Amino acid sequence: MLVKWIRCTVTDPRGFERGQRKWAGLLGEPGFRGQGGGWSRGRPGVAHVFAFWESRPFYDSFMARSHDRLAAGQSGTYKDIQVKLFEHRFDVKTGFEPRFTDADVVRLAHCRVHADRVEHFALQQAKVWNPAMAGSPGMLRGVFGEAPGHEFLVLSMWQSAAERGKYRPERVERLSVRAQTDADVAALAGDVVQLEPSWTV
Template identity: 50%
Template sequence: MLTKWIRCEVTDRAGFDRAQRGWTRLSRLPGFLGQRGGWSGAGTAHVLAFWADQRSYDRFMADDHDELAAGQHRTFDEIDVRLFEHCQDIGENLALAPGSGLVRLAHCTVAPHRTERFARTQASVWTPGMHSAPGFLGGVLGQRDSAEFLVLSQWTSQGAHARYRAERFPALFDRAAPSEDLTAITGHLIALDPAWSVPPAGSTPPPGAVRVAAPRSVPPTRAWRPTSG
């Protein structure tokens, strides 16, 4: 599975939102597993898309992408697009989670000699800790190049994630000792907009939910700081 992360600094929020609701044609494409997105601040939009394999994704980019994206070109002034290969699921497969709630995104740069430990610690410490937390819906760990990782976890609400951060995160952080692995991390809390959710054709639409107010994103940093989880 591939995870595509798109981050846009939006100048026309209404226009971007309107165009983002028009991506429903994705649902019929071979290899498409789902798409969702939302806001981490007043002008920062994130879109997360899941594809079965590189071949399906390349076909989409060659045949359908430009036509679908044409309506959004003038709604943002900055875009960053990254594609990550699947490393491991964090509990349930994130592509199967509903398109509402909150996503915690951690974009991590890992010291080259610590990548195996980083992935092993995710599986043995962070995943069990999050999976047992109330309100946790699923997640994924993806890798790009040798030392760049994307950690996504989805929650029913901002409150559920806040309780996890207050009650479970400190002990997990001490066990994981991420400062031994990370050279940089950037974090975002993304309030998902259900209207942006595109499930694959034939799937059961996720149940509706109250839209979560967009939280303030964690400011980017080039040095390590304790914002995992």
């Protein structure tokens, strides 16, 4: 499965939201699995969108055919767009499905990992972080993806921001030490996204 992450700074929120609803045109595209997104809770005006495709060939075919027509609806409503593609490596918890209807927030962590620490980082994600997140109340499901250049994306879906808040900083710090995260990670950026139901496809 291919995970597409889009982040942009929105300059015309109403126009952007109108355009976002037009992405309903993705339904019926071969290989399309689902899309959702919303607003950053910490950075005003920043929008995140997550799309899921069965494979890279299906995605490439869509980009060549229908993408530009759908994207035209949002032209001029944002700036500073960043688009990244990640290959699904494993699920966080089990049985990941790209569904957004039962989730309230998505937590994302974007990591750039030192080249010689990639396997260690992935192993710790599976052995230390996954069980901790899976055992957190309100955590529904998640996905761990990898991109060329030793980049990783960890997405987790939560029932509510309050539940995510129970995943306390001191606990995260303890897990970080255990997983030797500081030795693995060259750069880390995270965000919490308040999902907008009307953006779900």
